[in-house]
Amino acid sequence: MNVLWTWIAAGLTLAIFSFLYKDNPFYKFAEHIYVGSSAAFWFIYLWYFDIKPKLLDAWVMNTGFEKYILIVPAILSVMMLTRFIPQIAWISRWAIAFTVGMGAGLGITGALQGFLVPQVQATMLPLWEPVSSSTLYNLGHSLNNLLLVLGTITAIFYFYFSREHKGGLGVLSKIGITFIMVAFGASFGYTIMARVSLLIGRIYFLFHDWLHLV
Amino acid sequence: MKSPPIVPLPVPSVRAYDTPNDAGGSITVEWELSPVDSVVRMYEVYRLEGSPEAEPVSAGFVLRGTQKFQDNNLKDGETYYYFVRTWVGEEYADSRLSNPAVPSAQWFHTGRKSALVILLIYGGLLFYYLQQARSGKPLYIRKIAGLEAVDEAVGRSTEMGRPILFIPGIGYVSDIPTLAALAILKRVAKKAAEYEAEIIVPNFDPIVMTAAQEVVKEGFMEAGRPDLYNEKNVYFLTADQFGYAAGVDGIMVREKPGAVFLQGVFYAESLILAETGHSIGAIQISGTTSVTQLPFFIAATDYTLIGEEMYAASAYLSRDPLSLSTIKAEDVAKLGFIAVFLIGILLETLAAITGNQALHFFKNWFSLF
Incomplete structure (x- = not known):
């Protein structure tokens, strides 16, 4: 049975890889199986890991406030289903508005506490910091701090929208976008390395598990 | 010659208090290390619910060198007492009972006051520029190449x-x-x-x-x-x-x-x-x-x-004055942050050169915990 599944997995892997040449019936076949089975999987997943435990089972097991608060998400869910009835489809907007409002509210505090404030604190670095007896080491350390501070401040100027980027602001924003692009370049190389390791994993599956060549 | 077995000595003092800035149901227990900490196998924390005469229940244990334990999943409003059992090999010594502690939830997380202040200042800026936009003052926004290309x-x-x-x-x-x-x-x-x-x-x-x-x-x-x-x-x-x-x-x-x-x-x-x-x-x-x-x-x-x-896209594409005012408020906030950076960098540089730890107050104010 395992051999059969290995052949199916290898066949589907090759069918997906065939897209590198051009769109073809093998790719279409694998793509439709993938999209269809993943959509079905997520439907089952949502039922067993969201709707059943968090709504139905929780309704049976909880008492008092914890039980009756479940009426709110249940009503919002039913509101979403009104989209199937064109005459009252507008009711679904209320559920969407609730989700969007909640997301925006949570996003503000999350971004503030998770990114903004820690970033503000991390940028307050001394431009001269004697951390070692070696002057050369101290110079290197201080230069590193200077680059971090300069990169952060000029990158903020790049995202300043209220004035045209000309003159002094233009110079600062150009330095800022240069820092951003250097960071993106490093990130690009790092991520490509990770993708290559994923490819190696798939090639290894074909040559080891399927063809037994390595 | 065989050395005599080391006798476990209890921790000198134990203190219990409601865990600060939490959603309730938690007490923090702190103690001074046992004089024989270097040979301690573990410290076991015992909880007594309601009164000092209640049956002690093990709340958990920590390894030697540790002076703090957080006891969770407790009932808010209930009184708890604690003692710490010091284990050396198979022998143990119990500390005296701690003071009573009552878990409760806090409305405000005092460790995040900097986030609140930033939010209030930004809210004020937003409100100001909304008023400016409503009064008809034109607000400029620079060209964004990606959005110009949409049409x-x-x-x-x-x-x-x-x-x-x-x-x-x-x-x-x-x-x-x-x-x-x-x-x-x-x-x-x-x-x-x-x-x-x-x-x-x-x-x-x-x-x-x-x-x-x-x-x-x-x-x-x-x-x-x-x-x-x-x-x-x-x-x-x-x-x-x-x-x-x-x-x-x-x-x-x-x-x-x-x-x-x-x-x-x-x-x-x-x-x-x-x-x-x-x-x-x-x-x-x-x-x-x-x-x-x-x-x-x-x-x-x-x-x-x-x-x-x-x-910035929605404001840029719609050119709606109210949406543009949010961009203006953000831009002013960015300039404010740059000013904050410069003050912080100056103070941190002075602190590093002079060794005056008090100058870290500004940076520390932004700490979230």
Whole structure:
């Protein structure tokens, strides 16, 4: 049975890889199986890991406030289903508005506490910091701090929208976008390395598990 | 010669108190280390519920050198007492009972006051510029190349007689970049309706799909062409990341859109989508706040909205004075942060040179715990 599944997995892997040449019936076949089975999987997943435990089972097991608060998400869910009835489809907007409002509210505090404030604190670095007896080491350390501070401040100027980027602001924003692009370049190389390791994993599956060549 | 066994000595003092800045149900127990800490196997914390005569129950244990234990899942309003058992080998010594402690929830997290102050200042700025906008004062916003190209891309696609593909990413409607993407979608849909072009929006999340249907419909209505709106063109594909990527790739090579918009939250599928869009010769405008995916978009698409440029999009595209006021408030806040950075850098540099620890007060004020 395992051999059969290995052949199916290898066949589907090759069918997906065939897209590198051009769109073809093998790719279409694998793509439709993938999209269809993943959509079905997520439907089952949502039922067993969201709707059943968090709504139905929780309704049976909880008492008092914890039980009756479940009426709110249940009503919002039913509101979403009104989209199937064109005459009252507008009711679904209320559920969407609730989700969007909640997301925006949570996003503000999350971004503030998770990114903004820690970033503000991390940028307050001394431009001269004697951390070692070696002057050369101290110079290197201080230069590193200077680059971090300069990169952060000029990158903020790049995202300043209220004035045209000309003159002094233009110079600062150009330095800022240069820092951003250097960071993106490093990130690009790092991520490509990770993708290559994923490819190696798939090639290894074909040559080891399927063809037994390595 | 065999050395005599070491006798366990109890910890000298134990203190219990309600865990600060929490949602309740927790007490923190602190103690001084036992004089024989170096040979201690573990400290076991015992809890007595209600009175000092209650039956002790083990709440947990920590290894030697540790002076703190957090006891969770307690009842708010109930009184608890604690003692610490010092284990040396199989022998133990108990400390005296701690003071009584009562767990409770706190309304305010005092460790996050800096976030509150920043939020209030930003709220004040927003309110001020909203008033300015309402009084009719013109607010300027600079050109953003990626957004200038939106109309061009829709027009080019229409001239070629091809549909427009809008990919709202794999985020959920609670993600801010997805909301920004929906604002851009509205503009694209409006332009598509004006040019009588077809727009296709495959979705990863069913609720984003519902919101996208509303947004596209609104765009068509604003353009005065509700008759052209086709709900079946804004559909759900799959909620699996690479299933979605495979499906969208298939749509690209079969429908051959003239313009592809990649806007929203993207992860590892970003390059797969952008490369396929490039291979079919479509003009591509991407935008995301995912820092690890932006390099791929910059490399493979024609225009990229980097991070906050996406958030500025709705104000930029609509030119609505109220939306523009939010951009103005953000810009003033950015200048404020730069001033804060400069003060902090100056104080930290002075602290490093003089060794005066008191100068760290400004940086420490921003600590979140």
